[in-house]
Amino acid sequence: MSAPLGLGLVLTASPASASAPEKPVTLTLDGAGIKEIRDKALKPPAWKKALAFAMAERGTPYVWGGASASGYDCSGLMLRAYESAGIELPRTAAEQYSAFDRKISWDDLKPGDMVFFSGLGHVGMISRPGYMVHAPHSGDVVKEERLSGWRRQAFAGAVRPDPKGVTAWAAQIKQRRAPAPAMLTASL
Template sequence: MPRVALVLAAGITGLALSTPAQAATPKNDSAGTPQDSSAITLTGADIKRIRLQNAPKPAWKTALGFAMQKRGIPYVWGGTSDRGYDCSGLMLRAYEDAGIELPRTAREQYGAFSKKIAWKDLKPGDLVFFSNLGHVGMISRPGYMVHAPHTGDVVKEEQLSEWRRTAFVGGVRPDPKGVRRWTELKEQRDAPAPARLTATL
C-alpha cells in the first residue's frame, strides 16, 4: 500500500485503469497462461482515501496540536517555554513549531496581519483577541479556544462565553492557505468516490 500511495502522490500515470468487472478477470499472456493474480486493485474509494491520507498537514493543525499539548502548564507572565506561558507566548511558540513566525506580544500579533476575521467566520487555528488587545487565544474547535488565561491559572481549552464575545476585538489567520486547503480536503472527503473507476498495479 505505501508504494501505491507513493505512485498516486507523485502523479505517475503508469496505472492500468479498468472497470471492476474487467479487473476481476485475470488476463492471459501470449501463451495463454494466466498472469500473476497478486496485482493490487484499487477502487475509486481506495484512491480517494489514499489521496486524502497523503495530503500535507497544514501549519495551523501543527500549531493547534502544540498548544493543546501544553494544557496544564502554568501561566507565567512573559513565559515562552514549558516552564510557563503567557497568552501571546503560547501563540508565538505554537506557530513557531509550525514554521510561522509571529511577533511577541498580542498587540503586535494582531497588527501583523492586514486581514481580520469576524467572529462568525472564525476557524480552528485562528488567533482571537480580546479586551483592547490585552489577551489572545487560538480557536481549537467551533465555540472553543485554547489559551493561557492569567496568573494562577494554566493553559487550557475553554468555551467561548458571551462575555468573551462582547470583549472580542478581532481575529487573524496565520495560515490562510492551510485553512483553504483543509476546507477543500473536507469537501473531497464528503464527496462520493468514483463508483466504477479502479486502478491495478
C-alpha cells in the first residue's frame, strides 16, 4: 500500500496480519521535499517575534506609563514586544538604551533594532528599511511611521537586542533562497 504524505513524501507499507511478519516502512524524500521540510523547521528569531508583536498593537492608544493592550507608552511597547520574544528589557527608554553595550549607527539599522530619539526620551523599533513602529505621544496610537529628516536630527542612538538573531536570520534567508538539492533521494 502506498500513500502520498505531501512534501514529496510517499509512505509504502504492507497491511499487518497475524500470519505475515511486519515489513519495514519505506519513506522516500526527493530534493524538493527535503528543502520544504528544512525551510519549515526554521524558527523565527526573537527580533522577528518582537516586531510582529509591536506591529499587531498598531491602533492601540498611547497611555503615559502604559505597558498593556489597553495602552502603551514608547518604552512600554518595546518592553512588551521583546518580552513576548523572551528578551527582558528595563522599563524606561534611557534604561533600555543603557542596557546594551553595543550601539548601532543610523546607517546600520536593521528591522528589530530599537531606535532612540530626543536625548533618549523616545524609543521605537525599526520595522523595515526607513520605517519604525512606536507609540508616539498622548492623543495618538501605536503606528508605523517613516523615519523623517527630523527623526534623523533627533536620533540619539540605537541598540540591537537580538544580534545573534539578526545574523541567523540572514543565513536562514540565504538558505530559503537556495535551490532544492538536485536529484537527491533518501529512503528510510
